[in-house]
Amino acid sequence: EPEVTQTPSHQVTQMGQEVILRCVPISNHLYFYWYRQILGQKVEFLVSFYNNEISEKSEIFDDQFSVERPDGSNFTLKIRSTKLEDSAMYFCASSPGQISGNTIYFGEGSWLTVV
Amino acid sequence: LAKTTQPISMDSYEGQEVNITCSHNNIATNDYITWYQQFPSQGPRFIIQGYKTKVTNEVASLFIPADRKSSTLSLPRVSLSDTAVYYCLVGYQGGKLIFGQGTELSVKP
Numbered sequence: 001e002p003e004v005t006q007t008p009s010h011q012v013t014q015m016g017q018e019v020i021l022r023c024v025p026i027s028n029h030l031y032f033y034w035y036r037q038i039l040g041q042k043v044e045f046l047v048s049f050y051n052n053e054i055s056e057k058s059e060i061f062d063d064q065f066s067v068e069r070p071d072g073s074n075f076t077l078k079i080r081s082t083k084l085e086d087s088a089m090y091f092c093a094s095s096p097g098q099i100s101g102n103t104i105y106f107g108e109g110s111w112l113t114v115v
Numbered sequence: 116l117a118k119t120t121q122p123i124s125m126d127s128y129e130g131q132e133v134n135i136t137c138s139h140n141n142i143a144t145n146d147y148i149t150w151y152q153q154f155p156s157q158g159p160r161f162i163i164q165g166y167k168t169k170v171t172n173e174v175a176s177l178f179i180p181a182d183r184k185s186s187t188l189s190l191p192r193v194s195l196s197d198t199a200v201y202y203c204l205v206g207y208q209g210g211k212l213i214f215g216q217g218t219e220l221s222v223k224p
Contacts, residue, residue, distance in 0.1 A: 042216060043202075043214040045211045095210065098207075100146045101147045103164055104161075104207070106158035108158045
């Protein structure tokens with residue numbers, strides 16, 4: 001079964017450092033997403049990406065965050081100048097389309113710890 | 116996006132059938148209903164999706180009444196490994212799924 005893969009599975013970083021989380025979406029999917037889940041809290045939408053552009057973003061996704069599809073397979077989330085409150089599980093996801101009925105598939109997540 | 120309401124927690128025993136009901140009174144005409152399962156420290160895993168009536172796959176069944184204002188996820192003969200949080204989601208715009216707290220299912224031996 002095709003799956004979304006994410007690296008690293010766990011990263012510890014110093015406050016103020018930059019972090020890049022990587023994802024390989026399912027190969028024939030066109031829409032890509034990042035979500036995050038702070039420990040003990042709900043899964044939260046961060047951003048959706050299509051055709052090399054951000055199509056929607058949440059209030060959480062401020063100037064500290066950026067996304068990129070640097071090549072035909074990878075999709076990355078960059079967090080500049082990390083803060084303690086950025087510690088969370090970050091999930092990449094992808095879907096073939098973007099209307100209800102198109103299933104969004106999630107990766108296993110990258111656990112980011114900011115110290 | 117339609118708001119969903121589901122029980123916060125449920126307990127069951129191995130081998131039993133578990134039914135988790137979700138209400139979504141404001142579901143829109145084009146909205147599909149999707150259920151995900153999440154284990155601790157893992158990503159949400161797609162279980163099943165439907166629009167109306169009944170959908171069945173190798174993992175679960177989804178029952179949707181004619182008015183579509185609720186849906187029931189049915190897990191046949193649960194095992195300890197089915198202990199997880201189950202989320203009911205309805206529709207999405209721009210890939211923006213709105214996750215609630217989900218239903219924490221605890222399966223006991």
